[in-house]
Amino acid sequence: MNIKMTASEAKNKIQELTQEINQHNYNYYVLSNPIISDYDFDMLLEQLIKLEHEFPELADENSPSKRVGGDITKAFETVKHKYPMLSLSNSYSKEEITDFETRIKKLVEDEIEYVCELKYDGVAIGITYVDGRLSRAVTRGDGTQGDDITTNVKTIKSIPLKLMGNNYPKEFEIRGEIFLPKNVFEELNKEREEIGEQLYANARNTASGTIKMQDSAVVAQRKLDSYLYFVLGENMPFKTHLESLETAGKWGFKVPKEKDNFIKKCKTIDEIFDFINYWDKKRNALNFDIDGVVIKVNSYRQQEEMGFTAKSPKWAIAYKFKAEQAKTKLLEITYQVGRTGVITPVANLQPVLLAGTTVKRASLHNADQIEKLDIREGDWVFVEKGGEIIPKIVGVEATQRDIFSQPKKYITHCPECNTLLERTEGDAKHFCPNEWGCPPQIKGKMQHFISRKAMNIDGLGEETIEQLYNAGLVKNIVDLYRLQKEQLLPLERMAEKSVNNILKGLEESKKVPFERVLFAIGIRYVGETVAKKLARHFKNIDAIKTATFEELIVADEIGDKIAESIIHFFTIEQNQQLIKNLKDIGLQFSLSEQQLENRSEKLAGLTFVVSGVFTLFSRDELKNLIEQNGGKVSGSISKKTSYIVAGENMGPSKLQKATELGVAIIDEQQFSGMI
Ligand code: IVH
Numbered sequence: 246m247n248i249k250m251t252a253s254e255a256k257n258k259i260q261e262l263t264q265e266i267n268q269h270n271y272n273y274y275v276l277s278n279p280i281i282s283d284y285d286f287d288m289l290l291e292q293l294i295k296l297e298h299e300f301p302e303l304a305d306e307n308s309p310s311k312r313v314g315g316d317i318t319k320a321f322e323t324v325k326h327k328y329p330m331l332s333l334s335n336s337y338s339k340e341e342i343t344d345f346e347t348r349i350k351k352l353v354e355d356e357i358e359y360v361c362e363l364k365y366d367g368v369a370i371g372i373t374y375v376d377g378r379l380s381r382a383v384t385r386g387d388g389t390q391g392d393d394i395t396t397n398v399k400t401i402k403s404i405p406l407k408l409m410g411n412n413y414p415k416e417f418e419i420r421g422e423i424f425l426p427k428n429v430f431e432e433l434n435k436e437r438e439e440i441g442e443q444l445y446a447n448a449r450n451t452a453s454g455t456i457k458m459q460d461s462a463v464v465a466q467r468k469l470d471s472y473l474y475f476v477l478g479e480n481m482p483f484k485t486h487l488e489s490l491e492t493a494g495k496w497g498f499k500v501p502k503e504k505d506n507f508i509k510k511c512k513t514i515d516e517i518f519d520f521i522n523y524w525d526k527k528r529n530a531l532n533f534d535i536d537g538v539v540i541k542v543n544s545y546r547q548q549e550e551m552g553f554t555a556k557s558p559k560w561a562i563a564y565k566f567k568a569e570q571a572k573t574k575l576l577e578i579t580y581q582v583g584r585t586g587v588i589t590p591v592a593n594l595q596p597v598l599l600a601g602t603t604v605k606r607a608s609l610h611n612a613d614q615i616e617k618l619d620i621r622e623g624d625w626v627f628v629e630k631g632g633e634i635i636p637k638i639v640g641v642e643a644t645q646r647d648i649f650s651q652p653k654k655y656i657t658h659c660p661e662c663n664t665l666l667e668r669t670e671g672d673a674k675h676f677c678p679n680e681w682g683c684p685p686q687i688k689g690k691m692q693h694f695i696s697r698k699a700m701n702i703d704g705l706g707e708e709t710i711e712q713l714y715n716a717g718l719v720k721n722i723v724d725l726y727r728l729q730k731e732q733l734l735p736l737e738r739m740a741e742k743s744v745n746n747i748l749k750g751l752e753e754s755k756k757v758p759f760e761r762v763l764f765a766i767g768i769r770y771v772g773e774t775v776a777k778k779l780a781r782h783f784k785n786i787d788a789i790k791t792a793t794f795e796e797l798i799v800a801d802e803i804g805d806k807i808a809e810s811i812i813h814f815f816t817i818e819q820n821q822q823l824i825k826n827l828k829d830i831g832l833q834f835s836l837s838e839q840q841l842e843n844r845s846e847k848l849a850g851l852t853f854v855v856s857g858v859f860t861l862f863s864r865d866e867l868k869n870l871i872e873q874n875g876g877k878v879s880g881s882i883s884k885k886t887s888y889i890v891a892g893e894n895m896g897p898s899k900l901q902k903a904t905e906l907g908v909a910i911i912d913e914q915q916f917s918g919m920i
Pocket of ligand 1: 362474
């Protein structure tokens with residue numbers, strides 16, 4: 246049934262859906278307590294998006310549909326903070342906290358009540374709300390002015406677009422920290438490892454890089470999170486800091502809760518120390534990084550009496566945790582060969598307790614790092630675990646070095662297959678080029694192939710691959726499809742049921758869509774998203790294989806590095822053979838009928854440039870629609886451009902160029918008409 250709604254019916258429905266979705270977002274992302282299934286949630290969102298497409302004039306810029314991103318920020322505008330974003334004075338010892346207490350006690354007459362909070366190690370942000378709606382989000386910058394990152398911040402699900410209730414001030418700013426949860430960070434790095442990209446060093450830098458990305462759709466996928474800790478404005482209806490945060494919680498913000506012990510009212514210095522000691526020990530258990538504790542005076546009146554220094558409030562101080570360090574002996578330097586052939590030197594240590602875990606190994610990164618720190622086998626070394634996932638060696642105890650100690654020469658050949666190592670200019674790490682003959686690389690390719698986001702083959706896991714490889718049953722991906730029941734049954738931990746499961750999983754994988762097969766075959770730098778873009782653009786593997794460099798870089802998100810890697814991949818005989826064999830086996834190497842069905846050739850022969858901000862579609866949707874209908878998308882205007890689809894805020898230089906060349910400019914409605 247598809248009865249058309251009137252505009253006023255649609256308006257009501259949009260309002261209703263918006264409210265419902267906002268509430269579910271709050272339940273899920275702020276309270277961690279969802280009350281409907283993901284599926285039901287998606288259905289609600291889908292309804293809303295559909296209505297907004299049908300009635301674009303009713304679509305709100307703070308609609309929860311904006312959470313998926315899609316708008317592009319070409320350059321982040323610099324804006325001046327209404328209230329300067331000050332920093333906190335830091336302290337590193339308990340004495341300094343005692344001094345702080347003595348100092349501020351002299352500034353006021355009455356008793357002081359403190360609030361202890363976590364010091365979040367993320368990216369500071371100030372968000373302004375007007376009439377209960379998110380109006381602008383700005384980075385700290387230099388404290389006086391920062392970058393407008395509103396579009397990206399709107400994709401962070403724990404930050405409300407519209408406030409709950411109705412007793413909020415007409416205008417106010419709320420400050421806090423944006424961060425990448427540890428599990429999301431680890432997942433992200435795992436994906437990077439799979440496609441052979443250099444790993445991100447820590448969650449904080451990754452969060453700060455993410456928040457400044459131009460494509461908000463990518464930001465939306467990164468699952469950033471937030472904690473808010475400071476409300477500012479004129480005539481605020483609060484008497485204390487704690488009260489301000491409790492109220493902000495009711496408006497829908499994610500604020501620290503007393504029940505989690507993330508925030509605590511303290512009356513004495515001992516209580517403050519208890520809070521510090523508790524989190525110094527427990528911080529590893531949190532799913533986000535903290536680098537200390539912040540102590541604030543609770544009463545607004547007392548805060549005012551104490552005032553500010555040039556840089557920071559006198560009524561607050563940060564206590565910074567020491568990065569946990571341990572001293573231990575470096576027994577041996579060994580070398581690890583990654584799935585993509587990258588060599589990582591590893592320090593094998595005398596086991597030592599650090600940040601709640603026993604550390605036996607630490608990364609030495611690369612040859613330069615070893616040389617820079619002059620790290621030698623037998624040395625006593627200092628190991629540290631900061632925000633980084635892998636412990637690192639930060640120094641050597643020179644006084645304890647054996648007088649006969651010698652620097653160790655870095656390996657020249659692969660420890661696994663003895664091939665001469667290579668090091669490309671600009672790369673910090675050595676790598677083993679023997680892609681097809683080096684065991685960890687062979688196993689790695691198969692493990693990536695079967696992994697969840699690639700072919701997701703039921704019954705097969707990393708250990709099974711290891712087992713099959715060691716038993717001499719598989720040497721490459723194709724061998725997996727040639728496995729026989731009789732070969733598997735005699736293996737350890739294999740029973741009739743698990744064997745059937747594996748064989749069924751392999752059979753089923755023949756239906757996995759092309760884009761995932763493309764990701765699974767492991768072309769360097771072709772991750773999940775890039776594989777999707779390639780599949781949509783070229784439609785089948787042969788078109789990708791024969792594409793020239795210029796043809797490749799025209800596709801969405803394909804840059805020079807990826808294009809070169811794709812071309813290189815197809816020059817290798819083994820890769821060509823692999824694809825031929827997998828094709829013969831029956832894997833999907835082109836888009837399916839159904840995927841092609843939504844296609845037409847209405848725009849064949851036409852080249853489009855998409856510019857500006859749109860309301861009916863996101864930019865990606867527009868580009869997909871152009872390609873699905875046989876048109877081409879180009880990044881710059883030239884004589885070959887047939888149309889420019891222009892949204893709001895199209896760049897002035899583009900407009901000038903279009904006029905000079907006489908290229909037709911159409912809006913999204915006109916474009917819609919064409920297809
Ligand atoms: S309050 C005027 N509370 O630490 C005081 N800051 O060095 C405003 N930070 O720029 C800051 N956790 O980015 C405050 N619970 C917390 C915090 C916190 C982290 C950051 C913030 C600030 C920096 C100060």
